[in-house]
Amino acid sequence: MALITFTNKGIYCKQGDFYIDPWRPVNLAVTTHGHADHVKWGNKGYLCQELTKPVLLQRLGFDLPVQTLPYNEEISINGVKVSFFPAGHVIGSSQVRLEYKGEICVVSGDYKVEYDGISTEFEPVKCHTFVSESTFGLPIYKWLPQETVFGQIRNWISDNHDQMKTSVLVAYSLGKAQRLIKNLAGDTPIYVHNSIANLNEGFIKAGVDLPETIRITPEIKKDELQKGILIVPPALADGKWMKSLHQAATGVCSGWMQVRAGRRWRAADAGFALSDHADWPGLLSAIKATEAEKVFVTHGFVSTFSKYLNEIGIPSAEVVTRYGNEDDEEEEILKEA
Amino acid sequence: MRRFTQLIQQLETSNKTNDKIAALVSYFSTADEKDKPYVIAMFTGKKPKRPVPTALIRQWATELSEIPAWLFAESYHSVGDLSETIALVLPPARHTTDRKLHEWINDLAALNGKSDEQKKEFILYAWDNLDTQERFIFNKLISGNFRIGVSNKMLVNAISKQSDTDSNKIMHSIMGKWNPGEITYDELIAGSHVNTDNSWPYPFCLAYALEAEPASLGGTDEWQAEWKWDGIRGQIVKRNGELFIWSRGEELVTDQFPELHFLREELPDGTVIDGEILSVKDGQVQAFSILQQRLNRKTINKSQLNDAPIGFYIYDLLEFETKDIRTAPLSERRSLLEDIVAGIITPGVAILSPVIQFSNWEQLAEIRQGSRDNNSEGIMLKKLSSFYHSGRKRGDWWKWKINPYTVDTVMIYAQKGSGRRANHFTDYTFAVRDGENLITVAKAYSGLTDKEIKEVDSFVKKNAIEKFGPVRTVKPELVFEIAFEGIAESKRHKAGLALRFPRIARWRKDKVAAEINTLDDLRQLLASTL
Numbered sequence: 001m002a003l004i005t006f007t008n009k010g011i012y013c014k015q016g017d018f019y020i021d022p023w024r025p026v027n028l029a030v031t032t033h034g035h036a037d038h039v040k041w042g043n044k045g046y047l048c049q050e051l052t053k054p055v056l057l058q059r060l061g062f063d064l065p066v067q068t069l070p071y072n073e074e075i076s077i078n079g080v081k082v083s084f085f086p087a088g089h090v091i092g093s094s095q096v097r098l099e100y101k102g103e104i105c106v107v108s109g110d111y112k113v114e115y116d117g118i119s120t121e122f123e124p125v126k127c128h129t130f131v132s133e134s135t136f137g138l139p140i141y142k143w144l145p146q147e148t149v150f151g152q153i154r155n156w157i158s159d160n161h162d163q164m165k166t167s168v169l170v171a172y173s174l175g176k177a178q179r180l181i182k183n184l185a186g187d188t189p190i191y192v193h194n195s196i197a198n199l200n201e202g203f204i205k206a207g208v209d210l211p212e213t214i215r216i217t218p219e220i221k222k223d224e225l226q227k228g229i230l231i232v233p234p235a236l237a238d239g240k241w242m243k244s245l246h247q248a249a250t251g252v253c254s255g256w257m258q259v260r261a262g263r264r265w266r267a268a269d270a271g272f273a274l275s276d277h278a279d280w281p282g283l284l285s286a287i288k289a290t291e292a293e294k295v296f297v298t299h300g301f302v303s304t305f306s307k308y309l310n311e312i313g314i315p316s317a318e319v320v321t322r323y324g325n326e327d328d329e330e331e332e333i334l335k336e337a
Numbered sequence: 338m339r340r341f342t343q344l345i346q347q348l349e350t351s352n353k354t355n356d357k358i359a360a361l362v363s364y365f366s367t368a369d370e371k372d373k374p375y376v377i378a379m380f381t382g383k384k385p386k387r388p389v390p391t392a393l394i395r396q397w398a399t400e401l402s403e404i405p406a407w408l409f410a411e412s413y414h415s416v417g418d419l420s421e422t423i424a425l426v427l428p429p430a431r432h433t434t435d436r437k438l439h440e441w442i443n444d445l446a447a448l449n450g451k452s453d454e455q456k457k458e459f460i461l462y463a464w465d466n467l468d469t470q471e472r473f474i475f476n477k478l479i480s481g482n483f484r485i486g487v488s489n490k491m492l493v494n495a496i497s498k499q500s501d502t503d504s505n506k507i508m509h510s511i512m513g514k515w516n517p518g519e520i521t522y523d524e525l526i527a528g529s530h531v532n533t534d535n536s537w538p539y540p541f542c543l544a545y546a547l548e549a550e551p552a553s554l555g556g557t558d559e560w561q562a563e564w565k566w567d568g569i570r571g572q573i574v575k576r577n578g579e580l581f582i583w584s585r586g587e588e589l590v591t592d593q594f595p596e597l598h599f600l601r602e603e604l605p606d607g608t609v610i611d612g613e614i615l616s617v618k619d620g621q622v623q624a625f626s627i628l629q630q631r632l633n634r635k636t637i638n639k640s641q642l643n644d645a646p647i648g649f650y651i652y653d654l655l656e657f658e659t660k661d662i663r664t665a666p667l668s669e670r671r672s673l674l675e676d677i678v679a680g681i682i683t684p685g686v687a688i689l690s691p692v693i694q695f696s697n698w699e700q701l702a703e704i705r706q707g708s709r710d711n712n713s714e715g716i717m718l719k720k721l722s723s724f725y726h727s728g729r730k731r732g733d734w735w736k737w738k739i740n741p742y743t744v745d746t747v748m749i750y751a752q753k754g755s756g757r758r759a760n761h762f763t764d765y766t767f768a769v770r771d772g773e774n775l776i777t778v779a780k781a782y783s784g785l786t787d788k789e790i791k792e793v794d795s796f797v798k799k800n801a802i803e804k805f806g807p808v809r810t811v812k813p814e815l816v817f818e819i820a821f822e823g824i825a826e827s828k829r830h831k832a833g834l835a836l837r838f839p840r841i842a843r844w845r846k847d848k849v850a851a852e853i854n855t856l857d858d859l860r861q862l863l864a865s866t867l
Contacts, residue, residue, distance in 0.1 A: 139404050140412045140425035258425070260349060261417050261760060270350055304411045311405065 003080075003098055003105045003129065006296075006319050011107055011131065015100050016080035018047075020107045023322040030082065032109025033093035034059060034174055037299075037323045049084045051092030054202030055174060071120065087111035088122030089276050090175030091203060097125055105129040106290060110323075112275065113282040114146060118182040118210070119175070124289035132287055134300030135277040135324060136255050137308075143255070143279045149272055150183050156251055156270050157188070157229055165249040166222075168230045170237045170268065174199055175276045176253055177231050178210060185211035189228040192216065196231060222246045237268070255279070287314065299324030340368050341376065341438045342471050348485050357487065361495035365522070372438040374517035374525055380492050381511055384481035388448040389456050391419065394479060397457055398423040401464070414753070415760065420476030424469050434466040442478055443518070490728050500526045508540045508727050535576040538583040539609060539655045539663065540727040544717060544734035551698045551737060554718065561667060561721055562693040562701055564713035565736050566650055567625045567822070568615035569632070573597065573649065575604040576659070584614075593634065596647040596686060603681045607659030610651050610674070611725075612690065617648030620685060622712045625837065626825035650690040651678060655725055663725035670725070708739045714822065715739040741820040742862065743842055745853045747813045749775055751797040754782060762797040762809065763790055765841075767819055769832075771856040776832050778859065779819050784841030793844075816848040817841050824863045832856060834863050 005012050010022030010029075018028035025042035032038055032048075034055030039046070046056060046066045053068050069075060071094070074083040084094035089110040096107045104127040111133065115121040143149075153169070160167040171177045173195040181190055181200070190213045192200065197215040204210055214220070216230065226246045234252075242248045255275025256262035263271035278286055287295055287309070295316040297306040302318045309316035347360035365373060399409045404426065416422040441463070448456050463475050477483050493511065497504035510528035520530060554560060570585040580601035582591040591598075594614060604610075616623035616631065623645065630645045631637065654674035655663050662670060671692075678689050693716065695701040705716045715738035723733035746767035754763035764782040768775035785793065793815065801809040823837035 138412050138415055139402060139408060140416055140422060142425070142429075256760075259416050259760075260421055263350065264352075268350075301411075301415075304408065308405075308408055 003100055003103050004107070004131070006321070010321075013080060013098055016077040016082070016098070018077055020096050021109060021323065028077075030096055031056065032087065032096060032107065033090055035090070035110065035172075038109060047082070049092045049094040051203070051206055051208065052094070053092075054206045055092065055199060058198055058202050085123045085125050086120035088113060088115065088119050091119050091178055091208060093119060093175075095123075095125060097127065103128055105131075106292075107131040108133065108286075110135070110277060111286065112278045113286055114143065116146060116179045116183075116276070118178050118208075119276075122286070124286060127290050127292050129294045129296070130287060130290045130292035131296045131298060131319070132283065133277065133323070134283065134297050134302055134305040136275065136279050137283055137297070137301040137305030139280045141255060141258055141275075141279045142281060143258075143273060143275060146183070146274065149274045153180075153184065153251065153253070153272055153274075156249075156272075157184075160249050161227065163247075164226065165247040166226045166230065166245045167228075168232060168237075168242065168245065168248050168250045170234055170250055170252045171231055171254075172276075173233045176274070177233075178203065178208075179274075179276070180231055180253065181211055181213055184229060189214055191220070191225060191228050191230045193232040193236060195233055338434075338436060338438050338441060338467070338471055338474065340364070341372065342474050344368075344376075345474060345485060346470065348487060352486075354491065357491060358495045358498065361487070361492065362499045365496060365499040369437050369439070370522060373522040374515075374520050375439045375442050377492065377496070377511055377522075377525065378515075378517040379478075379481075379483045380485075380487050381489055382483075383517075385442070385446055386449060387479070387481060388445050389460065389479055391480070393453065393456070394423065394460065394476070395419065397460060398427060398464075401461065402426040402428060417754070417760075420480060421473050423476050424472035427464055427472065430465050430467055430472070432466045433468070436466075439517075441475060445478055496526065502526050504727065535579045536574055536581040536583075536589065538572045538574055538581070539611075539661075539725070541570060541572065541585055541611065542653075542663075542726045542734060543729040544719075544736045545729060545731055547718065547735040547737040551701065551718065554735070557695065557697060557701075559721055561671070561719045562695060563652065563690050563717045563719070564693065564708065564711065565715045565717045565738060566613040566615055566622065566690065567712060567714045568613040568622075568628055568650075571612060571614045571649065572655070573600060573604070573610050573612070574656075575600065575608045576606055578606065580604070582614075590614075593631065593637070594647045595637070596642075597649055599683050600649075600681070600687060603683060603687075604677070605658070605680070607656060608677060609654070609656035610677070611653040611655055612649050612651040612687075615648050615650055616645040617650075617685070618646055622648075622650075624712050624825065625823055648685070649687045651687060652690050653725060666722045666724070667719055668721040705737065705739060741822055741838075741842070742824070742836075743818050743820050744769065744778070744836075744859060745845060745848060746778060746817055746819050747775065747850045747853050748793075748811060748815045748817060749777065749813050750808050751793070751801075751811055752808045761790055761794045763794070765793070765817070767817060767839075768813070769854045769856050769859060771832075775813055776856055777830070778832050778834070778856075779821070779836050779839035781819060781839045781841050784820075785844065789844055813850050816845040816850060816853055818843040818845050824859065826863065832859070834859055 003013060009019060009024040009026055011020040018030055019026045020030045021032055021038040022029050023040055028045045029043040030047045031052060034052050039056060041060045046064060048068060050068045050070055053066050056064055056066055069084055071084050071086055074081050079100060081099040083097045085097055087093040087095045087109055089112055093109060098105045106125050106127040108131060111122055113122045157167045169180055171180055177196040192213045193216055200210055200213060222245060237250055249269040251270040251272055252268040253272045253274040255273055255277055257271030258273040295309055295314055296319045297316055298319050298321045306316045306318045344360055344364045348357050351357060399406055412426055413419060413422040448459060464472055467475055493504050493508045497507050506528055510525055515530055572583040574581040581589060582594055582597060584590045616628040627645045630641055654670045654677060657673050681687055693704060695704060708715050718735045718737055720733045746769055748765045749768045750766035751762040752764040754761060766777055767779045768777050796815060797809055797811050800812040802812060803810040819839050820842035821836040821839045825835050827835035
């Protein structure tokens with residue numbers, strides 16, 4: 001009997017009778033991280049890493065039944081040992097390690113291998129079975145070191161200031177926004193959209209060392225904003241509000257910006273290939289480090305990546321899940337908010 | 338190369354014309370002198386001979402990146418551009434270089450005639466000395482296909498602004514034959530080469546589509562109405578005993594149309610006329626589908642000459658007795674043109690495009706309804722006082738086209754787009770009903786907003802039935818109204834007919850698949866046009 005199976009509700013551990021990142025309501029949802037495509041409302045119980053808790057409360061309701069576990073600590077659920085290891089994707093993001101009768105399985109959720117300065121650094125975990133994302137599972141996706149990309153972003157901001165343009169960085173509220181804040185913080189004030197400000201409050205209360213930011217409110221003057229750095233989620237990037245700013249220049253921060261078509265699709269003034277997902281070499285190195293005998297490939301370039309793994313001698317299979325629609329989900333959250 | 342790479346990035350990161358022009362002006366003010374003519378040549382589509390075939394470039398890139406060929410193909414599919422795919426999959430470059438753009442271009446040209454081994458050595462050297470962005474540019478230099486959203490007009494406006502020279506002069510100067518290795522930027526601006534060549538055409542004067550009611554144009558006596566012919570716009574240049582035929586794509590097509598060569602004897606020297614290349618049989622203009630048999634052929638056989646004989650319907654006179662008369666009013670140019678045409682002896686081939694007589698707009702609207710009877714697309718309205726402008730200018734010339742044909746279809750296949758639309762399902766195939774079956778009649782990819790594309794994209798992802806490589810078969814559910822300009826018999830298509838210029842007119846969310854048109858509807862339409 002395999003330790004995990006893939007069902008129409010999500011990834012299921014029969015022995016432990018719990019699900020990992022289910023998309024339909026279940027009794028116990030073991031949650032890798034707080035992005036809306038990985039955690040849904042309506043489960044009877046949630047188990048997540050400590051720093052994911054504030055995100056779940058913020059997004060799903062403050063009375064949510066959430067139990068937490070720090071990284072690298074183990075609990076037993078119906079005999080299955082469950083523990084969280086850092087996935088490096090966003091603050092609190094975890095790989096879920098399951099062990100039962102010597103068999104080890106790791107469900108990684110979303111992950112990246114480069115340390116981003118704010119999320120706990122990715123830690124490879126040896127296992128028999130590994131479940132990997134494949135968002136950027138094509139050899140065209142090779143990230144530059146983040147310091148290089150932040151150099152580009154800083155130059156862009158300083159050019160905008162010289163030209164009296166307002167710098168608006170477009171980034172997911174959870175993850176990319178905090179990464180930008182941590183790495184861009186300095187003398188220039190950083191203004192953030194409500195959805196980001198709310199999450200930041202939760203993180204700061206939970207003890208995350210996040211630099212100070214200012215919540216964007218209608219009272220703040222446009223020329224003050226022009227002198228700062230604005231961070232907003234994707235759903236706001238095309239809105240009326242942008243037009244009200246003083247000469248807004250938008251810079252989209254996303255792995256999709258690696259490709260010209262992606263940059264033109266977003267019709268942004270600038271695109272920065274800054275991703276919270278592993279690039280092609282990152283995926284391969286992470287998978288090899290697990291020494292897994294079997295790799296299940298989920299959301300992304302699933303069939304291509306899985307086929308390649310098989311060709312290089314790593315037995316792999318494709319799995320259909322509901323993950324990988326961060327864009328749509330973010331927009332839904334904003335509508336609800 | 339770095340400066341040019343920077344220019345391309347600037348051009349790509351803005352979709353505002355003013356930003357693009359500013360980037361071009363800045364480039365022409367600061368770039369290497371020798372690079373500039375090459376950039377102009379590239380942007381106006383002057384392609385050098387391709388030094389290395391695509392297949393080899395692709396093979397070397399695959400080898401070097403140590404990925405299997407199928408994975409390269411998948412990557413290419415996702416990126417939508419071969420030059421960019423190669424730039425991205427290659428391992429990072431180990432060196433950098435300051436080599437100039439024109440040096441790279443000349444080195445590439447020098448590869449012609451060398452062995453494959455020598456070519457490979459040079460290409461690999463280049464890839465190892467250029468960063469990802471520069472590599473992309475370099476790969477584009479090999480292919481010569483540089484499409485980055487800079488129109489000739491935009492380039493001309495930028496050069497005109499940078500050099501403070503009249504834009505018509507620049508346009509005239511950069512069109513046609515010159516060699517970027519033999520001319521300086523300043524010479525190009527001065528147009529010193531222009532008079533030495535007999536072939537120089539003038540930029541075409543183009544019209545905007547008339548969206549408003551024609552009554553908004555004012556009195557009918559200020560306007561000349563003509564049929565809007567559905568052929569290939571052409572310009573015939575006769576100077577110093579030589580005859581040249583230019584198409585609107587700024588291509589010399591003299592050899593393709595031998596029927597018009599008699600004009601070398603019958604037009605006076607120093608004459609340039611503007612008109613439409615059409616297929617004309619027994620005095621009747623034929624459908625565009627007939628003319629199509631004669632286009633883009635290297636050789637023409639007897640049956641093609643017989644089946645699709647060529648005629649030239651003359652609209653305008655641009656050069657008269659060696660003088661540029663484009664700034665004379667249309668009424669004057671037309672009367673001079675009538676004299677010129679009267680001097681043509683051979684009958685029925687090069688004729689004046691008739692002026693439509695009308696006394697009020699209602700009457701003209703009625704005449705316009707009959708456009709399809711003579712295979713025209715509607716009516717052209719030209720102000721009698723108008724100049725012959727360079728390019729498109731609002732207000733003086735209008736095309737008042739008849740409404741396109743439309744058919745309601747259902748989407749049955751979807752494919753990811755390329756370029757800007759890569760990664761979204763944007764290319765669709767549409768079908769009509771044929772008894773119990775659905776039969777493909779058109780493929781189209783334009784006419785939807787980005788928001789609608791996203792919606793269709795998500796429908797395709799949820800409703801894909803089968804996968805053939807990049808193509809998804811989707812549940813026949815979404816109904817689209819397809820507009821098209823013409824219909825022709827076709828042996829190549831399963832439906833036995835082909836639509837001309839099909840595009841999505843509307844997404845008919847109000848209709849279900851049972852309500853779409855049938856193949857019989859289209860067959861009846863076809864029969865009515867023959």
